[in-house]
Amino acid sequence: MxxxxxxxxxxxxxxxxxxxxxxxxxxxxxxxxxxxxxxxxxxxxxxxxxxxxxxxxxxxxxxxxxxxxxxxxxxxxxxxxxxxxxxxxxxxxxxxxxxxxxxxxxxxxxxxxxxxxxxxxxxxxxxxxxxxxxxxxxxxxxxxxxxxxxxxxxxxxxxxxxxxxxxxxxxxxxxxxxxxxxxxxxxxxxxxxxxxxxxxxxxxxxxxxxxxxxxxxxxxxxxxxxxxxxxxxxxxxxxxxxxxxxxxxxxxxxxxxxxxxxxxxxxxxxxxxxxxxxxxxxxxxxxxxxxxxxxxxxxxxxxxxxxxxxxxxxxxxxxxxxxxxxxxxxxxxxxxxxxxxVEATAGAVEPLPFRGELQLEDVHFRYSGAEVDALAGVELTVRPGESIGIVGPTGSGKTTLVDVILGLLAPSEGSVRVDGVDIHADLFAWQRTTGVVPQMVFLLDDTLRHNIALGIRDDEIDEELVDAAVRLAQLEDFVRELPDGLDAMVGESGVRISGGQRQRVAIARALYHQPSVLFFDEGTSALDQATEAEVIAALERLRGERTIFTVAHRLSTVRTCDRVVLVRDGQIVDSGPYESLAERHAELRPAVP
The missing domain is CATH 1.20.1560.10 (ABC transporter type 1, transmembrane domain)
Known part of the structure; x- marks a missing residue:
């Protein structure tokens, strides 16, 4: 009692x-x-x-x-x-x-x-x-x-x-x-x-x-x-x-x-x-x-x-x-x-400025219960406006690397720093700077508008930003064909729209918040080649304005990146422009029919 x-x-x-x-x-x-x-x-x-x-x-x-x-x-x-x-x-x-x-x-x-x-x-x-x-x-x-x-x-x-x-x-x-x-x-x-x-x-x-x-x-x-x-x-x-x-x-x-x-x-x-x-x-x-x-x-x-x-x-x-x-x-x-x-945050959090460089210093990460590190001794430096491609075999640690940079996972050892400041010292501010397009897209059983402006009340949604995100994600034709337009319901987990359309909604969501750092974790994997080419062309217009990380299996997705890093067994084994990397690693060369 x-x-x-x-x-x-x-x-x-x-x-x-x-x-x-x-x-x-x-x-x-x-x-x-x-x-x-x-x-x-x-x-x-x-x-x-x-x-x-x-x-x-x-x-x-x-x-x-x-x-x-x-x-x-x-x-x-x-x-x-x-x-x-x-x-x-x-x-x-x-x-x-x-x-x-x-x-x-x-x-x-x-x-x-x-x-x-x-x-x-x-x-x-x-x-x-x-x-x-x-x-x-x-x-x-x-x-x-x-x-x-x-x-x-x-x-x-x-x-x-x-x-x-x-x-x-x-x-x-x-x-x-x-x-x-x-x-x-x-x-x-x-x-x-x-x-x-x-x-x-x-x-x-x-x-x-x-x-x-x-x-x-x-x-x-x-x-x-x-x-x-x-x-x-x-x-x-x-x-x-x-x-x-x-x-x-x-x-x-x-x-x-x-x-x-x-x-x-x-x-x-x-x-x-x-x-x-x-x-x-x-x-x-x-x-x-x-x-x-x-x-x-x-x-x-x-x-x-x-x-x-x-x-x-x-x-x-x-x-x-x-x-x-x-x-x-x-x-x-x-x-x-x-x-x-959990430390509660009071009031709105301003995005963390990214002006100098993003540094990963001897980063290790091990999942709870695992016997080996998913990431081991990762070193990487990225400057604002760079476009970074991340490639490697399945299970090599690409997504884990992205989650560590996003601050979703805290390194077991080492640190991730923005302009010399550990992101975990002000994690909320850092994450307000980023946008992510995941491979497995999460959608509300709600309208397109609410899925793009995720978590924002109706009276606070910026319609101009919604329209800009729709254009950039190549969703304009799809929205135009819908009787209810942006007010169309997508169904539970987006069952009423195709996989490619779900992916583009996720891209529009990431772009709505105007992040300075974008992460595409297989973010174009569900798109056909023609639509992927259109999205990549649209993203090309953002180069120099935003820092872009692209995780991909399709080599065509990372060809135009400033740098490509090859991840294997939780380590970055090589990096450089795509052409020079392809010369050193056969798995990056296009298959010959």
Missing amino acids: LLAIRHSLRMIREDQRRRWMIVLAIAVLASFMEAAAAVMIFVLLGLVNNPGDSIDVPLIGDLRDSFPGTSSDTLIVGIAATMAVFFLLRGGVLILQAFIQNRTAQGTGAIVSRKLFAGYLAMPYAFHLSRNSAESIRNAYQSVSELVAYVLIPVVLMVSESLVVLAMLVVLAVAAPVPTAVALAVLAPLVFVVLRVVQPRLRRSGESAQSEYEIGLRSIQQGLRGVREIKVLGREGYFEEQFGRSRTQLAHAQYIRTALTEVPRISIETSLLLLIVSYLGITAATSSSVEDSLTVLGLFGYAAFRVLPGMNRVVTQLNNMKYGLAAADFVVADLDMIKRQ
Whole structure:
């Protein structure tokens, strides 16, 4: 329970703590109103059963002394009217309590989800290479939802219901101390034993549910992402079975949670009913006053109506918190990781000027878990306006080299410097200077315009820059043919347009931001030769204005570069103009038919 409370406090921002204090205050008010309701029921039952006798109210005394000369009928009517007004007010307070506490808890959950997602986006690129996206999606969405449902709200409800139960127990103890002591003597050990049996199983069930959420989400992602190949190969059954197995295990964890949560309620209700029946039997056997017994039993009846549900809810919330701790652990761990590794940037970041030279000094890089370096001792100097071609066999380290220059990957050894400054000293500013066209193009399920001006709000999109990027990427004819033009939807991952068109949209996106350094990582690989020639001709007009890195398998793509570097086994083995490099390395010479 203490762990759940600590997790809850860490979720609450400074500006939200006032709201949570209001939630707690309303919970305290509700608890006192419930205790007052119990007293009113006690008074009313005493009047009905013994109209002429004294009315001893717990904690107050004889009520008739406060209203001397008032007849029993008048007193009953007055108390009934007061109770009617009071219970209406009580109902309003309880509705307000439910509204405010759920609004506050859900609002906190939304803030935590947004904070997690922002943190994931800001995490180093290497983090995303080592973690499956299904885990991050689960934590930012499902785990936060469970944290709200099974930790944040239960903590509030537990405090609220505990106060109600405590207040009711005080009333019961004053009115009937011996039965109350007997009830506590029986119920307290019972609750303790039941919780000791149930809660460890609930914790394991929560951990299993979190694991199966991730596995199921991963199965859906992989099955839908690869649906084209899966359908051709006829492997739908494999992915269906994989998802079905995970979903079955999740259902098992959930029904175990539901069933175990009911065990304490049934145990407590059964025990209390047995106590009431036993009390009635003892009263009859000892020939005690039936009227006094009815009053006490009425009090216990109301207690069964209010205390028992309250006690059940306290135990239920304890069980919910135990189940939800697994989700809370994941969320808190990621928030701690983000806090340690991500430095927030305030305001807009200005691009880092590139005026002198870009230097790679003895750069090494090794992927996590790998036994050998992907890059080893790379030395490279590039001046503004140069056009650099990067070639080499598959797996030689070309893309890794580009990612290191972009700052997506931090060198294991060595450094990347712009005008003498390490790019990682102001990485955001350096990346605002660059544009990249990847081999695997990422497209939003949105319009062409929003894919070109990626991540920019409608009222901030510069239409002139969009048009210039469209022209430079040779997209003008394609856009002109579309009925909706730049407002045409491209579909999920760009499924409504061809591979070549997707590549050109990526080029237009890179050019929209007017970067001073452009990276083409197989950026023309999906274009036909005629379109590639047009794009290369357009890029030629940028030479001298922008520094261009081109990673390519097609030798025609790098022929016009100022320099070509040959990468092999993570090292730059040679560099120079294409013609001189081709003379020294046979693999760079055009194949002779």
